[in-house]
Amino acid sequence: MEHTRKSGFFLLLLFVIFLVIGINSGEAAAVWEKAVNICLSCIGIG
Amino acid sequence: MMFVLRRWIQAAATAFSNAYLLFPFTRNIYQGRLKSVCVPGLNCYSCPAATGACPLGSLQTMLATVRPSVKAGNGHIGLYVLGILGIIGSLVGRMPCAWLCPFGLLQELIHKIPSRKIEIPHWMIYIKYAFLALFVIALPLLAVDGLGYGITWFCKYVCPAGTLEAGIPMLILQPQLRELVGWLYASKVGILLIFLALMIFIRRPFCRIVCPLGAIYSLFNKVSVFRMVHHPDTCVLCKECYNHCPMGVRFYEGANQPDCIRCLKCMQESCKFGAISYEIAGLPAVLKKKTTNPL
Numbered sequence: 001m002e003h004t005r006k007s008g009f010f011l012l013l014l015f016v017i018f019l020v021i022g023i024n025s026g027e028a029a030a031v032w033e034k035a036v037n038i039c040l041s042c043i044g045i046g
Numbered sequence: 047m048m049f050v051l052r053r054w055i056q057a058a059a060t061a062f063s064n065a066y067l068l069f070p071f072t073r074n075i076y077q078g079r080l081k082s083v084c085v086p087g088l089n090c091y092s093c094p095a096a097t098g099a100c101p102l103g104s105l106q107t108m109l110a111t112v113r114p115s116v117k118a119g120n121g122h123i124g125l126y127v128l129g130i131l132g133i134i135g136s137l138v139g140r141m142p143c144a145w146l147c148p149f150g151l152l153q154e155l156i157h158k159i160p161s162r163k164i165e166i167p168h169w170m171i172y173i174k175y176a177f178l179a180l181f182v183i184a185l186p187l188l189a190v191d192g193l194g195y196g197i198t199w200f201c202k203y204v205c206p207a208g209t210l211e212a213g214i215p216m217l218i219l220q221p222q223l224r225e226l227v228g229w230l231y232a233s234k235v236g237i238l239l240i241f242l243a244l245m246i247f248i249r250r251p252f253c254r255i256v257c258p259l260g261a262i263y264s265l266f267n268k269v270s271v272f273r274m275v276h277h278p279d280t281c282v283l284c285k286e287c288y289n290h291c292p293m294g295v296r297f298y299e300g301a302n303q304p305d306c307i308r309c310l311k312c313m314q315e316s317c318k319f320g321a322i323s324y325e326i327a328g329l330p331a332v333l334k335k336k337t338t339n340p341l
Contacts, residue, residue, distance in 0.1 A: 011132060035098075
């Protein structure tokens with residue numbers, strides 16, 4: 001039980017690191033660039 | 047009480063995820079800075095009213111452009127999207143499916159239509175992991191063109207949420223797009239109609255059988271900071287939790303199963319014996335009701 005509790009916090013820390021690295025490398029801007037253009041694939045005509 | 051609160055939160059989350067109300071005038075999607083943030087639920091970013099990015103669509107686009115990105119020296123491998131999904135999953139597991147996902151809300155509302163209800167075989171809940179592995183990860187990453195670009199396979203060939211929230215509205219807003227409609231659009235509308243029909247008879251069919259976003263969150267259910275707790279000492283195996291569960295989870299067989307979306311309906315409305323509670327970071331957040339086992 002204690003082991004799984006620690007796993008949750010370890011994973012949380014790991015993914016916070018992922019997020020920070022992603023933001024620093026400009027991935028948030030890359031997501032924005034994709035999201036502000038109409039995705040023809042999502043619509044079903046691309 | 048909890049049910050009413052959840053409905054309000056679901057409605058508010060749907061409204062916040064789709065708060066760009068100028069689209070009838072601009073006839074286009076929102077293009078502000080909020081679009082760089084992934085919303086927790088399934089909400090197509092090409093929906094005219096969408097204010098955020100769909101995490102599943104974003105993950106696929108990042109994976110589909112990994113090769114050109116690495117070649118260009120950007121190193122965009124999807125850590126930002128994985129970070130957001132992982133933080134949510136580590137904290138609450140699959141809870142966003144119950145409280146924040148607009149497509150989940152739609153399924154619950156349609157399921158209220160009076161009809162004979164059907165239960166799916168248990169093995170079908172594992173199909174969504176195949177969709178995740180194949181359509182969201184493997185194909186966008188590996189099926190690439192000469193320049194190394196892949197496509198968003200799940201969005202393109204499967205996602206009924208995208209068809210409902212973006213496909214149909216955008217064709218209404220931008221008539222010039224109608225000329226491009228072909229077999230792909232027809233097939234996606236067909237998938238949407240099939241799921242809309244299934245929602246009447248089956249509890250949350252898309253979430254349980256197909257949704258790769260739910261599949262990702264479900265991987266965290268056993269280890270998340272927020273977790274459900276089953277008390278076998280007070281459980282009488284009455285199966286009321288299963289009867290009322292929007293996901294058809296047999297809670298009495300164990301807490302934190304992959305399909306448990308932490309809606310808390312079982313705890314608040316079904317169980318009369320205090321056999322269900324939850325804990326946060328290992329600390330019990332709700333005291334067990336003092337009801338004696340009648341058996």
